[in-house]
Amino acid sequence: MAPLTRRLAALVAGCVVAAIVYPMVASGPDLDRAALALGLAGPAAGAALAAAAGRPPLAAAALAGVGAYVSGLAAIHGVPVPAAVVLGAVAGGAAGGAVAAIGLRLDAPVFLVMTLLLALAAGAAVQALPSLTGGQSGLGPLPSLSLPLGGGRTAVLTPVGDFHALLAAALAVTVAAAVLLERGPGPAWRAVGSDRERAGDTGIRPATAELTVLAAAGLIAAFAGALAAHVARAADPQSFAPDVAALPLLAALAAGRKPLGAALVAVATGLAGEVVLPALNWQGPPSAQAVALGVLAVATLFTLLPGGSRSARDVEADVDPAATWPVDRLGLAGAGLAVAPLQVRSGSGALLLDAPGFEAVPGGVVAVVGPNGAGKTTLLRTVARRAGVALLPQEGGGFASCTVAETLRLAARAGRKGKADPGVATAWLERLGLSAQRDVPCAELAAGQRRLLDLARAIIAAPAVLLCDEPLAGLDDGNRAAAVSCLRAAAAAGATIVISEHDREAVASLATRVVELERQS
Amino acid sequence: MNGGIAVQLAVDSLAAASLYAIVATAVALAYSGSGTVHLAIGQVGAAAVLASAALLSGNVPAWLAIPAGLLVGGVLSAGAERGLVAPALGRPLLAAALLVAAAVVLQELLLALFPHPAYAFPIAGGALHVLGGVVHAYDLLTIGVVAATAAGGYALLRSGRVGAALRLTAAAPAMAERIGVDTATVRTVSFAAGGVLAAAAAMLAAARFPVSAGAGGAVLVALRGIAAAAGGGMRLPLRIAAAAALIGAGEVVGQYFLGSGGEFVADAAAVLVVVAGWRR
Missing domain, CATH: 1.10.3470 (ABC transporter involved in vitamin B12 uptake, BtuC)
Structure with missing residues (x-):
């Protein structure tokens, strides 16, 4: 029961x-x-x-x-x-x-x-x-x-x-x-x-x-x-x-x-x-x-009062980076995105961001790289606002008071009214190694696993352009490799992806185009 | 309506608005340091004025009883910040829920300690006759206290290290920490100052509402003050003052034309300023 x-x-x-x-x-x-x-x-x-x-x-x-x-x-x-x-x-x-x-x-x-x-x-x-x-x-x-x-x-x-x-x-x-x-x-x-x-x-x-x-x-x-x-x-x-x-x-x-x-x-x-x-x-x-x-x-x-309630269980999961991702059933069909050169100045006129223009195409991954303070997040936020697309933020992950399965089911229904494939959530649960935690609230997952789940949520929702702000930050080696393979699989299935990232090695293995930002004085 | 009534309504409105403005200032001060809406400020004010009333009834002179009440307000508010808001920093909904629960606890404690429907509290007596209308001294006192507080607060915030620390803590707490501002102390002090202002508002409100532990006077003034603060975006003094003026005028003019329906007008005005002035 x-x-x-x-x-x-x-x-x-x-x-x-x-x-x-x-x-x-x-x-x-x-x-x-x-x-x-x-x-x-x-x-x-x-x-x-x-x-x-x-x-x-x-x-x-x-x-x-x-x-x-x-x-x-x-x-x-x-x-x-x-x-x-x-x-x-x-x-x-x-x-x-x-x-x-x-x-x-x-x-x-x-x-x-x-x-x-x-x-x-x-x-x-x-x-x-x-x-x-x-x-x-x-x-x-x-x-x-x-x-x-x-x-x-x-x-x-x-x-x-x-x-x-x-x-x-x-x-x-x-x-x-x-x-x-x-x-x-x-x-x-x-x-x-x-x-x-x-x-x-x-x-x-x-x-x-x-x-x-x-x-x-x-x-x-x-x-x-x-x-x-x-x-x-x-x-x-x-x-x-x-x-x-x-x-x-x-x-x-x-x-x-x-x-x-x-x-x-x-x-x-x-x-x-x-x-x-x-x-x-x-x-x-x-x-x-x-x-x-x-x-x-x-x-x-x-x-x-913090500490007075039940503490999070910090459920760990084991995700295999090498296995294939169930992206074929998502019907990913990204849209082309053309971003014009962008400059952002402070109220006093100081140059805060000077970004070159770039294009993102279905099947490709654009990586925005640069040191801290170069304006990577500002660029992605501006692109998200102007293009009317979602930005996967660095903070948090998943829906704290929904279970893992509910989070994936909600994503599977996004924009697919009446056509949602009931097997999508199950397939991703298994792929993320979270079948045993399907009824665990997201708030109780370990931080890295929660971020990986959030990346999966964003991909399953099949946005026209997937914007991710440092999707690999804070992940351990296993989850980082899994996130890279997941993004690569989504791009190969037709998604248009733009990420900001510090990790040059990951960028080299993932990006089809790199946009360099310099820190402004 | 003759000129005397118009003057009387204008002064009454200004006095009511002043009360809401002083609470709004207290709420905005606490918010600027912590990002938390001080939802227990009404009960803090009630506790302060009741403490003063208790001291006065024990023949403690007013010059001692009133500052002691203000101190009670400051200490209670600072305690709420240390015990409830600081542990929930960055989680404004949790902090708000904790403050609501604390407000209820404080209110029930006050009801146990002060069970009578009203306690004596001195108010400024006397009245002036202007164009045939009556202008009460306690209204003028309220307006004067708020004007002095506003001028002092403005000077404090616009110049000197205290104002700079508060502004920086509100705008970028991490950066403030990096340059040596003790943001925890700034938050506690801003809550304490808010508590003192709320206590002052509750004492000034004694001329309008009975001094009691019930969820009447001080809590009502606090709610409308919070509405004025939210209507002003928690930081824009002129908008906060305008929101308080709208609520105060709604109360006084509404009561003049509708009797007890004036409370409805004031509460409706408070809802209006919140909805018009606050964004997620």
Whole structure:
């Protein structure tokens, strides 16, 4: 059984046990409070989804609040509760998409601030419209959770029914979020979260990924929020407050941006604050909820602090430089590239780069050589920008939070919609000697192996021109020989390749044309 | 609207903008040294003003209690840099997440230590009547403090070794290290200075918001200040000032015309300046 399936099966079993046992030992008010704690699963799972895609939000609770208010308003105006909940979830999805669209140009830390400001703005708007939303005291009383039975009859849920409904909803949204992140669009979302630029170079549309992941997060959070509002029979402007905003994100971060763990952490925190500490006669101050949130924040700090999390495994792999590379199945068809002579000057007019013009052709490898500071990287970046082609950078490699197999599969799909050869990823996995590590996150590979994997990713994506900034730097002898043979094979199969490189020996064995740069005084 | 109201709104807007500008300066200062957005700055300010309030309630004179509060702000902020930002250097998202978690821990600690909904804090009393409008002394004090801080900060950054070290650390930390700048100290000092400024902003905000440990006053001012800093690209003083002015005017004018809806206008303006002014 796959690890995800095992985890989900354990979760389902745990929920079944809780559904049977807890109503036997808990009173009605405790059941209601437990049901409200279960409502935290949606925002936390949503926050984990978004955080995995590099869009950590402080608005997941606010998105749940959107669901609560929209569902509540609809139900008050006569819409049956199930339909109202669906409306609330859809509104949350739309709000999530809007948050993503507003924040498209922001990097993650500023996106965090922007989402909290949006939540505060939404809270202020809710409080400024008392005739519609109940103002500071909130919207209520809302209709209870109920099911229309036909013939004008309605089944209203008891506290046990509320608990079961919220438990089922928490389970459903958690499973949905976990499956979404593991399969389907999940690898692309995680690739964008790992390295937005490389993801774009691998045929993924980062903006689309960010919009869809936040829409999904909003849908999930708002669905849970809408259900919880009907259990509490109120939609509360507190959903938009800054202290409430922190819980889903902290749960997501503490759980390593995994929806399943995030939901469990958030529900456990909610249960501690709503049920466990009050049962232990905690009087406060601080309140039981504040204590639970504080403990979660401390746990998150310990989880995140460098050295506090699981260390990388540094998996080594053995790659044979002499064997053939599976480039034939890639359909490599490079384009010709003509680069005009280029000069770059500083603001004060000093000459920083003086590069001769050159041409690169399919089947050839152009090597840009020169001492440190000669402007090799500047030249390649300029060529990449002007020609609109991807540059394989020196730093990093692969998608940190995607597995080795996922990284290669994403590359194999790049620009080949519906025509991707399913055997490509497997063939490259074997060739890179990483079959045994196919399910290992790239972040856990040894640095050299990760760079070789990244070179493979770039070649498999079959760009019109492959620009590589010092692809051999930092590799040991074995990986260096493998990278040289891989580049040579790609060129022979029709790729157009331009590299910058220090290693004259490697350049001599690889390049069909050499461009010399001098360091400018 | 008569002239008195217009003057009053203008001064109120300027005072609100000044508050956001001083926090924005603090955030930009911390960012320039570390590349990290100081997301715990609101709680640092809250801790500082509450510490001062506690000392004042224990009959410690204001001339001692207020500097002690400023010191608390500086020490807490420097501690956040040493303990959280420095270990995550070069990983701004991790640093941001650590600061969010630390902010929550600090806030819950403050709630435990200061459970009341409001604490007494002295504000500059008195008012002037201009063209029939009322101009409060605390607003003038806020504007004066920010003007003095801006002038002093500008002089410090544009001349002398401190400014040069900070600018070089922000632009090219590796090169700064090579020529002998202790970039770790520069980062810590920039965070400490940011903490002192945030503490000052929280104290000046005592006239507008109740002094409490809740996620109200100081945190709200901090968020809008961060927005102003981001709107100014974290480094352009005029753009930061303009962003703060837009947020401040949104708050005051919005409240005048819409009552509590003014908070919505201010937050919407803050989102607007962030989106308009910041790039990945």
